[in-house]
Amino acid sequence: METVTIWENRMAFNSTFDGHTINLNGETGADGKRLGFGPKALLLSGLAGCSGIDVVEILNKMKVEFTKFEIVCDADAVEEHPKIFKDIHITYKINADKSNEDKVRRAIDLSLEKYCGVAAMLRKNSAIIPKLEFID
Structure with a gap:
């Protein structure tokens, strides 16, 4: 690459x-x-895109239907140089049947813990804290 x-x-x-x-x-x-x-915003977008692609692939394999999917990443940097991220909060917002909540959570966990290389790299310096919200 x-x-x-x-x-x-x-x-x-x-x-x-x-x-x-x-x-x-x-x-x-x-x-x-x-x-x-800015470069740090691109890192957050990279994390969202990497994990989002994983989650969509996994949900498709699980045959979980959804109509909307949005990922919000939020992080503050420390004050001293190098200004690395403190905790990274990643919120997955999805319009899917709530009966599939366990499957959606499993897809998110698999992405962040196993498949997403961006998460693996960022996790070496910052905690990644996921949250799931069901939306209309």
Whole structure:
């Protein structure tokens, strides 16, 4: 696996992988919002995507039907450098029959403990705390 990240200007970079490009930006606009994804936000998105793909595959194999699936990752960084994440909270929101709760929890556990390489890497420095919510 190889990515190529090129500085564009100021604190802006473009990173390319397999013909796809994402923008990263370390600056904050006048409104206080980031001008683009920062590296740590990409880590959280990577965790959500990695685990989400696992969970969808596992639920499909378990024949658990769902109509919506959303993953929210939240983490604060420590104050001192390097500013690594404290605990990472990952909330799985799913619209599925509540009778499948045990299967959904099993899929999440399998992802975080066995299959998701991003979770395995992040877990070496930060606790990953999952939560499940059923939504409409």
